[in-house]
Amino acid sequence: MRNMQLTVGILEKGRVLATEDLNKLLVTLGRDRCKACFRTLFEHFAPRLKSFFLKVGTNEEVAEELIQETFVQIWRKSHLYDPSKAAASTWIFTIARNRRIDRFRSEKSFVYRDDQYFADMLVMEEQQIDDVYRGELNEKIKDAIGLLSANQAEVVRLSFFDDISHREIAQKLSLPLGTVKSRLRLAFKHLRTILKEMDQ
Amino acid sequence: MINHHLSDEMILAYAAGSLPAGQAMLVRCHLDMCPHCLQRLMDAQNVGGALLDELPEMDLNEGGFDRLLAQIDDMPVLDEASSHPDHTGVVEGEVLAASSSHGPDMPALLHDVMGHGFDDIKWKLVGPGIRQFILPVQGSEGEKVRLLKLSPGFVTPQHSHHGSEITLVLKGSFCDETGRYKKGDIQEADDDVDHQPIADTEEDCICLTVTDAPLEFKKMMPRLFQPIVGI
Numbered sequence: 207m208r209n210m211q212l213t214v215g216i217l218e219k220g221r222v223l224a225t226e227d228l229n230k231l232l233v234t235l236g237r238d239r240c241k242a243c244f245r246t247l248f249e250h251f252a253p254r255l256k257s258f259f260l261k262v263g264t265n266e267e268v269a270e271e272l273i274q275e276t277f278v279q280i281w282r283k284s285h286l287y288d289p290s291k292a293a294a295s296t297w298i299f300t301i302a303r304n305r306r307i308d309r310f311r312s313e314k315s316f317v318y319r320d321d322q323y324f325a326d327m328l329v330m331e332e333q334q335i336d337d338v339y340r341g342e343l344n345e346k347i348k349d350a351i352g353l354l355s356a357n358q359a360e361v362v363r364l365s366f367f368d369d370i371s372h373r374e375i376a377q378k379l380s381l382p383l384g385t386v387k388s389r390l391r392l393a394f395k396h397l398r399t400i401l402k403e404m405d406q
Numbered sequence: 407m408i409n410h411h412l413s414d415e416m417i418l419a420y421a422a423g424s425l426p427a428g429q430a431m432l433v434r435c436h437l438d439m440c441p442h443c444l445q446r447l448m449d450a451q452n453v454g455g456a457l458l459d460e461l462p463e464m465d466l467n468e469g470g471f472d473r474l475l476a477q478i479d480d481m482p483v484l485d486e487a488s489s490h491p492d493h494t495g496v497v498e499g500e501v502l503a504a505s506s507s508h509g510p511d512m513p514a515l516l517h518d519v520m521g522h523g524f525d526d527i528k529w530k531l532v533g534p535g536i537r538q539f540i541l542p543v544q545g546s547e548g549e550k551v552r553l554l555k556l557s558p559g560f561v562t563p564q565h566s567h568h569g570s571e572i573t574l575v576l577k578g579s580f581c582d583e584t585g586r587y588k589k590g591d592i593q594e595a596d597d598d599v600d601h602q603p604i605a606d607t608e609e610d611c612i613c614l615t616v617t618d619a620p621l622e623f624k625k626m627m628p629r630l631f632q633p634i635v636g637i
């Protein structure tokens with residue numbers, strides 16, 4: 207059994223929702239169509255997704271619409287969620303990302319349409335990874351992101367949330383493109399090193 | 407055995423969804439063949455998930471969850487009985503149907519875009535030993551997605567780039583000043599790279615190539631050649 211103390215809880219309205227709890231809620235939603243679980247997931251993720259969608263420079267109305275669309279997808283697809291493949295937040299991130307692409311960059315939505323496919327393919331390669339591991343992993347990544355230098359964390363956040371290319375990040379920060387790329391590389395290397403250590 | 411993989415930047419940008427259509431398509435084709443990069447993609451998406459969890463919470467409009475419930479109440483769960491992972495619409499059904507017949511060489515997504523395999527491509531000769539087919543993928547401004555077929559024994563005119571050029575080998579192999587690239591390998595060439603690829607076996611080399619600015623050919627027939635190539 208891995209050290210469960212690594213799981214840092216998320217305090218919300220007096221409740222502590224750890225990664226493990228979120229994963230279980232999503233599994234139960236998929237299995238039992240549990241509306242109480244759906245509500246708890248909504249209360250946890252919808253306010254964060256609002257930040258996510260507003261970062262693309264859209265207005266409130268569109269952000270709210272995209273949240274609705276994301277949760278409709280979560281409802282429809284939750285029976286496909288497998289906690290051994292990804293944390294609930296990762297799974298929901300990919301759905302929200304694809305909704306954003308559909309709305310703002312529809313020319314490439316054909317690439318992202320069938321993303322679940324990859325998750326399934328990977329498991330064939332890797333076989334079983336236990337749920338506890340995935341739960342820990344998510345917390346570990348959060349810790350690792352906290353350890354990145356401010357410069358590295360900045361480019362990683364910009365690349366994930368602002369929907370801009372690395373060239374545009376370079377312009378925004380008045381940096382050479384090469385510097386942006388090398389910061390991203392160093393950040394990703396650092397994060398992956400921490401992930402690898404967990405495998406041992 | 408794949409020796410040349412996607413860069414971290416490409417993986418991160420794909421995970422974030424910020425690549426233009428052509429590059430995203432090429433990345434996906436490589437992921438189809440490469441478990442190593444697929445694992446890296448999963449790591450990158452985990453980073454996205456962890457960051458999402460840390461975004462500040464913003465107030466929602468009143469009644470959002472009730473509106474959601476009203477929407478889903480009449481909605482069936484899609485394909486719950488199906489063992490297949492993902493069906494969110496008719497088009498995906500088509501993609502999956504196509505992918506079962508795409509043959510060993512062509513990645514499923516490419517097959518889906520083309521509508522057929524390598525044998526039915528209408529190549530256009532663009533220079534000695536070089537044929538191309540421009541794919542109908544509309545990417546960002548200036549982005550061009552093409553299949554290139556290099557015949558053995560011909561040297562591609564030396565060219566350099568103002569933007570970036572990313573190449574995925576689908577069949578055969580080529581080599582240039584930077585190394586040898588076989589099926590599944592990726593070459594990312596930046597502004598400063600100046601290269602001269604050559605198919606280095608008996609076999610034709612077919613590549614998927616995405617450029618984000620026109621290529622600039624150096625030596626061979628510079629004025630004559632460029633308009634013909636149209637690249």
Ligand SMILES: [Zn+2]
Nearest residue numbers: 411412440443
């Ligand atoms: Zn690879």
